[in-house]
Amino acid sequence: xxxxxxxxxxxxxxxxxxxxxxxxxxxxxxxxxxxxxxxxxxxxxxxxxxxxxxxxxxxxxxxxxxxxxxxxxxxxxxxxxxxxxxxxxxxxxxxxxxxxxxxxxxxxxxxxxxxxxxxxxxxxxxxxxxxxxxxxxxxxxxxxxxxxxxxxxxxxxxxxxxxxxxxxxxxxxxxxxxxxxxxxxxxxxxxxxxxxxxxxxxxxxxxxxxxxxxxxxxxxxxxxxxxxxxxxxxxxxxxxxxxxxxxxxxxxxxxxxxxxxxxxxxxxxxxxxxxxxxxxxxxxxxxxxxxxxxxxxxxxxxxxxxxx
Numbered sequence: 001x002x003x004x005x006x007x008x009x010x011x012x013x014x015x016x017x018x019x020x021x022x023x024x025x026x027x028x029x030x031x032x033x034x035x036x037x038x039x040x041x042x043x044x045x046x047x048x049x050x051x052x053x054x055x056x057x058x059x060x061x062x063x064x065x066x067x068x069x070x071x072x073x074x075x076x077x078x079x080x081x082x083x084x085x086x087x088x089x090x091x092x093x094x095x096x097x098x099x100x101x102x103x104x105x106x107x108x109x110x111x112x113x114x115x116x117x118x119x120x121x122x123x124x125x126x127x128x129x130x131x132x133x134x135x136x137x138x139x140x141x142x143x144x145x146x147x148x149x150x151x152x153x154x155x156x157x158x159x160x161x162x163x164x165x166x167x168x169x170x171x172x173x174x175x176x177x178x179x180x181x182x183x184x185x186x187x188x189x190x191x192x193x194x195x196x197x198x199x200x201x202x203x204x205x206x207x208x209x210x211x212x213x214x215x216x217x218x219x220x221x222x223x224x225x226x227x228x229x230x231x232x233x234x235x236x237x238x239x240x241x242x243x244x245x246x247x248x249x250x251x252x253x254x255x256x257x258x259x260x261x262x263x264x265x266x267x268x269x270x271x272x273x274x275x276x277x278x279x280x281x282x283x284x285x286x287x288x289x290x291x292x293x294x295x296x297x298x299x300x301x302x303x304x305x306x307x308x
Contacts, residue, residue, distance in 0.1 A: 001284060001296050003098070008091040011100035013050040017075050019043060020157065024149040026120040028141040032134040037122050044071045044150065046158070047096065047113035049103050054159045059111040059176045059306045062146065063298070064118065066183030066208075067136070071117035088291050098299060108302040112158055116150050118142045118188060139184060140228075143192035147200075170200045175243070178305045180205025182294045183255075187211065190262075194232040198239035205246045205301045207294045210258030229262070233269035241272075244304050245279040248297035250287020 022044070026037040049058070065073040069080070076082030076093030083092045095113075102108035118138040125131055152165035161176035162169045170177065179193045179201045186209030193201055211229055236242070245266075249259040263281045267274050282300060287293035 003094075003296065003299055004101075007098045007101050007299070008089065008094050010097055011050075011104055013104045014100050015047055015049045015052070015096060015103070017077065017096060018046045018048065019077065020046060020153070022149055022153045024145050026122050027144040028118075028138040029120050029122050029125055029134055031141060032137050033125060037120075040120060040122075042071075042117065042149075044114055044116040045075050045077055046115075046154070047075065047099060048158070049110040049112070050100060051110075057159055057161050057176070059109060059178070060154060060158075060160050061111055061113045061178045061180060061203075061301075061305065062150070063113055063115050064142075064179075064181035064185030064188055065115065066181075066185055069117075070119055071115050074113075074115045089295065093291070094295060095298070098295060099302065102299070102302050109306050111302075111306065112154070112160065114150070114154055116145075118145070118184070136184065139188040140191045142188050143196040146192065146197065151200075167200070174200055174202045174240070176306065177201050178203035178205070178301075180207065180246075180298065180301055181209075182207040182297075183209055183289065185209075190232050191228055195228070195235050198235045198242075202240075202243040203246075203301075203305045204242060204244075205248070205297065205305075206259070206263075207247075207297045208249045208253050208255050208259065208289050210249075210255050210260065210262040229265060230269070233266060236266070236270050236273050239273075242274070242278055245274060246297070246301050246304060247279070247281040248284060248293070248300065249281075250284040250289065250293040252286055253284075253289045253293065255289060256283070 022042055023039050024042050026040055030037055063074055072078030072080045074095050085092055103110050151170055155162045155165050161173035179189060181189050186206040189204055189206050190211055193204060247263050249256050284293045
């Protein structure tokens with residue numbers, strides 16, 4: 001799917017992207033190695049819509065990158081220059097333009113978009129032979145950073161619907177909170193958001209990632225984990241039904257078959273919570289495991305999320 005041409009160009013009503021810093025723990029690495037680490041200084045990017053006004057309340061989308069990327073990926077910041085067409089579209093990174101145009105034309109509601117990172121950089125661990133496994137364990141523990149550090153930071157700095165920083169406050173604002181992620185960010189959606197935060201998010205987007213695997217793809221360091229998928233399904237059944245669960249994957253993506261199988265597994269496991277009314281699987285014709293597919297998935301999510 002090619003997006004409308006206007007989305008590839010700057011908008012006359014541009015939003016802004018801020019870079020903010022916060023402190024967190026290395027939750028995954030501490031548990032993987034059984035060693036306490038000093039606090040980490042981390043950062044994330046925050047998109048604010050044109051005309052952002054602190055006197056108004058805004059919906060918020062937490063948007064996660066894939067493995068080997070970082071918090072700058074979605075907005076072409078840091079080591080991901082927006083003009084780099086090797087990893088983005090032929091027009092470079094268009095995430096900000098897309099959000100600006102969709103809000104201006106009314107196809108998306110004004111919202112805040114937060115792009116954090118599950119990366120936990122602790123130098124003393126990085127040369128260990130099992131570091132790759134430790135790195136990919138981040139998907140299982142990122143919910144701790146989201147709940148303890150990221151969401152409270154956003155609540156304190158911006159005008160969102162959560163009235164405070166407790167879990168109860170975020171649960172009360174569930175209808176105004178969404179999560180989406182690509183590749184490992186999508187796996188994080190299963191093992192952190194669905195399994196541990198289903199009561200905090202009414203909308204979830206999963207781009208290019210499946211966990212029910214028929215063949216191991218070593219490059220992704222992800223294995224079949226039936227028990228974990230069962231745990232995610234149990235958590236969904238225990239929480240209020242999702243307003244919408246969007247699944248998108250290019251049909252030339254190596255994850256396509258496993259993503260589709262995972263989607264079907266969750267539908268079968270949660271028949272009363274997941275139906276054709278609140279979820280979908282969108283196959284991208286010719287789409288691969290890259291930004292060109294994921295920006296289309298984001299476009300579709302922005303058209304759906306916060307509309308119920």
